[in-house]
């Protein structure tokens with residue numbers, strides 16, 4: 126890879142404080158910090174300091190430093206209830222997720238934009254809501270989203286329960302007039318009130334707008350997709366191919382895991398998009414739209430890389446069509462690295478290993494209660 130800025134062990138350790146520099150050369154002497162020094166230090170600094178100078182010529186068979194792997198975690202077990210009110214809530218949430226009657230026009234459901242058999246996305250640059258209106262942002266996947274530290278690209282909802290109420294009332298998405306109209310639409314479908322009563326036994330008014338969010342959220346908490354990557358993290362060295370391990374090394378050597386870290390390889394912090402070079406599309410204020418603080422302009426939630434090979438197009442603005450393009454853009458705009466096609470392909474090979482298993486039974490389309 127071609128570093129665009131000053132490089133070397135010293136600067137890499139200084140700015141990243143990460144073990145990526147420890148991989149090939151600088152490492153064993155270097156202070157392997159147990160804390161990721163956020164790249165925030167480099168914001169606006171102009172010069173780029175990355176651990177890129179060491180190249181990627183590692184034997185493909187070489188295993189990854191286990192201390193580096195500890196930056197990632199296997200997916201937590203979703204622990205899905207099989208009986209009682211909790212199970213009733215999940216099954217109600219599944220129905221609501223698929224029910225187009227939550228939308229004003231009667232033809233848009235959560236599943237329209239987050240197709241569960243398509244890894245939770247619509248594969249559009251921007252989603253289409255009621256009346257074919259285009260959404261302002263690319264739809265992220267709902268798989269594993271419940272585990273993120275916050276919801277939406279800009280973090281304007283704290284959890285999936287709160288998040289679920291947004292799109293129902295969003296005029297460009299499902300366009301319901303207000304919470305009362307949603308409650309009255311659901312109350313008029315004879316099958317729903319008894320299901321809400323079963324799912325929320327303590328509620329005086331079980332069919333309520335917050336309970337709609339609680340049920341959908343309970344269902345979303347089960348949308349977890351473990352795969353080969355989790356087996357690898359649990360110690361099965363053969364769960365990844367040599368080519369995938371090589372790609373993982375390029376990812377680590379480049380410093381990508383400073384932001385894409387943890388169980389979700391993302392979903393744990395906001396970061397600016399366009400740290401080294403300004404992001405070409407400056408239309409979206411990102412987190413600044415929520416905080417009203419100009420310092421948060423172009424800050425977005427670092428997206429999870431779980432299932433990323435199946436969730437294109439990429440970025441909040443849908444500007445990268447392919448994963449190769451997205452990886453190259455990240456190298457350039459976040460890290461100041463010009464990846465060769467081989468390097469980008471190598472990272473992509475590893476990213477493909479992050480595709481997990483869809484929970485086919487859990488996501489099977491339920492029979493919805495008929496209207497009156």
Ligand code: HEC
Nearest residue numbers: 235238252253254262263264265270276277278289292298
């Ligand atoms: C018209 C398309 C559309 C519909 C319908 C829709 N969404 Fe979304 N969803 C989006 C878009 C676009 C975003 C990103 C918006 C943003 O971040 O500002 C999003 C974001 C999300 C997120 C946040 C994920 C993350 O990683 O931050 C979740 C969870 C989610 N939607 C669940 C739902 C649920 C539940 C429903 C149904 C109640 C629903 N969506 C209906 C398009 C849609």
Ligand code: HEC
Nearest residue numbers: 164379381384396398427428439440441451452455456459
């Ligand atoms: C400084 C933090 C940071 C670093 C370093 C970083 N990323 Fe990102 N990444 C982000 C942010 C923020 C986004 C969301 C940007 C947006 O949509 O505007 C993102 C988005 C992505 C996406 C698109 C995901 C999606 O669902 O749309 C991919 C793929 C990706 N990064 C891979 C990488 C790779 C590979 C590297 C290393 C070459 C890397 N990133 C380095 C912060 C970072």
